Amino acid sequence: MIMQNIYALKGNICYSKDQKTIEAVENGYVVVENETSRGVFRTLPEKWANAPVTDYGDKLIIPGLVDLHIHAPQYAFRGTGMDLELLDWLNTYTFPEEARYGDLEYAELAYSLFADDLSKGATTRAVVFATVHVPATMLLMEKLERSGIVSLVGKVNMDRSSPAGLQEESAERSANDTIGWLHSCVGKFKNTSPILTPRFIPSCSDDLMRRLGDIQKAFKLPLQSHLSENQSEIEWVSELCPWSMSYGDAYAQFGMFGGENVNAVMAHCVWPTSGEIELIRKNGVYVAHCPQSNMNLASGIAPVRKFLEKNLNVGLGSDVAGGSSASVFRAMSDSIQVSKLYWRLVDGDSAPLTVEEAFYLGTLGGGRFFGKAGSFDDGFEFDAVIIDDGSIIGPAKPNIHDRLSKVIYLSDDRNIIAKYVRGEICGG
Numbered sequence: 001m002i003m004q005n006i007y008a009l010k011g012n013i014c015y016s017k018d019q020k021t022i023e024a025v026e027n028g029y030v031v032v033e034n035e036t037s038r039g040v041f042r043t044l045p046e047k048w049a050n051a052p053v054t055d056y057g058d059k060l061i062i063p064g065l066v067d068l069h070i071h072a073p074q075y076a077f078r079g080t081g082m083d084l085e086l087l088d089w090l091n092t093y094t095f096p097e098e099a100r101y102g103d104l105e106y107a108e109l110a111y112s113l114f115a116d117d118l119s120k121g122a123t124t125r126a127v128v129f130a131t132v133h134v135p136a137t138m139l140l141m142e143k144l145e146r147s148g149i150v151s152l153v154g155k156v157n158m159d160r161s162s163p164a165g166l167q168e169e170s171a172e173r174s175a176n177d178t179i180g181w182l183h184s185c186v187g188k189f190k191n192t193s194p195i196l197t198p199r200f201i202p203s204c205s206d207d208l209m210r211r212l213g214d215i216q217k218a219f220k221l222p223l224q225s226h227l228s229e230n231q232s233e234i235e236w237v238s239e240l241c242p243w244s245m246s247y248g249d250a251y252a253q254f255g256m257f258g259g260e261n262v263n264a265v266m267a268h269c270v271w272p273t274s275g276e277i278e279l280i281r282k283n284g285v286y287v288a289h290c291p292q293s294n295m296n297l298a299s300g301i302a303p304v305r306k307f308l309e310k311n312l313n314v315g316l317g318s319d320v321a322g323g324s325s326a327s328v329f330r331a332m333s334d335s336i337q338v339s340k341l342y343w344r345l346v347d348g349d350s351a352p353l354t355v356e357e358a359f360y361l362g363t364l365g366g367g368r369f370f371g372k373a374g375s376f377d378d379g380f381e382f383d384a385v386i387i388d389d390g391s392i393i394g395p396a397k398p399n400i401h402d403r404l405s406k407v408i409y410l411s412d413d414r415n416i417i418a419k420y421v422r423g424e425i426c427g428g
């Protein structure tokens with residue numbers, strides 16, 4: 001007989017039904033069977049009357065947060081080097097820092113810090129850039145597996161326009177290292193798996209992109225990269241790829257921009273052309289909106305209202321260390337704030353994002369990249385965060401909507417009392 005593990009959590013349950021609607025069930029039950037949610041109920045259904053119940057009282061129970069874009073090797077220097085724009089920032093701060101990950105002792109220290117901190121926060125799923133180095137990338141994957149969260153981790157590919165000490169020797173070497181890495185990590189972990197990671201067009205030759213396209217097909221890998229983040233970057237891509245119609249089209253011509261067999265997520269998309277937006281929609285590409293990074297690197301403000309109106313797949317990314325904070329709650333409040341500046345300064349027809357929309361982006365919007373994640377509806381993988389908002393709630397007893405808004409704007413790791421990933425309790 002197969003053992004079924006069924007239990008329920010009781011508390012104030014909030015989750016997104018869609019872009020615009022948060023379902024809030026006070027003193028409700030979420031039923032979990034093995035890894036999967038069986039739904040949210042006002043009273044415990046008869047058929048599960050004997051299931052053990054963990055009663056979280058007046059606490060909030062929300063889906064685990066999803067970070068669609070974070071650079072693990074940039075975590076150690078976050079909060080510094082914020083005086084430059086993208087291309088100079090990469091050359092001056094980021095590439096020299098990433099070169100250090102050839103040294104496993106450095107990687108051990110820095111990746112421990114990253115994985116420990118991530119396990120204490122509200123993130124339960126993350127799409128992660130590592131560096132070009134295979135041994136350090138394996139180390140990162142082991143640490144993330146131990147942290148309990150679900151992650152997609154990418155060994156980075158870069159064979160041009162990068163400094164000696166970080167740039168890979170040739171397209172062939174980069175592709176071979178990638179294949180070697182995939183052989184050692186595919187199927188090795190329960191919660192940690194590989195994602196193909198051409199850094200961005202300027203750092204990958206056409207030869208490398210073709211080879212990576214073949215690897216994507218052979219291993220059926222998801223893919224992550226950067227798209228239309230900064231105007232000088234976009235100009236550079238149009239010089240490098242004169243045969244492309246847009247930055248997105250350059251990826252598409254290598255078979256790396258979504259479509260039937262490619263689950264792709266592109267960070268930023270601050271300056272998309274209308275053709276690029278249409279290609280993103282048609283190919284089901286995910287956009288990782290990274291508002292804090294876009295402020296820090298003065299990249300601009302992504303037209304997220306437009307993305308939502310066109311029903312694109314959109315989630316949030318912290319983009320550490322472009323973003324200084326790894327908190328997806330912070331990404332939610334930043335996304336609302338930058339959307340207000342966009343509305344006021346750029347386009348009076350692009351209404352600011354609401355709390356409901358920001359919460360959606362950081363849960364279900366990004367969660368869908370992983371399949372059925374980011375909601376408590378029946379059939380979703382059960383990732384949850386239990387929040388004690390006692391320290392931020394104030395004496396006026398706000399309603400559930402306002403409590404959730406306060407959590408988004410004000411909570412930190414001290415408010416998290418438990419975290420569940422794929423049905424299991426995890427972390428601190």
Ligand code: GUN
Nearest residue numbers: 094199200226293319322
């Ligand atoms: N484009 C290419 N590499 C990077 C990176 O590390 N961070 C950001 N924000 N953009 C990039």
Ligand code: FE
Nearest residue numbers: 071226267319
């Ligand atoms: Fe990035």
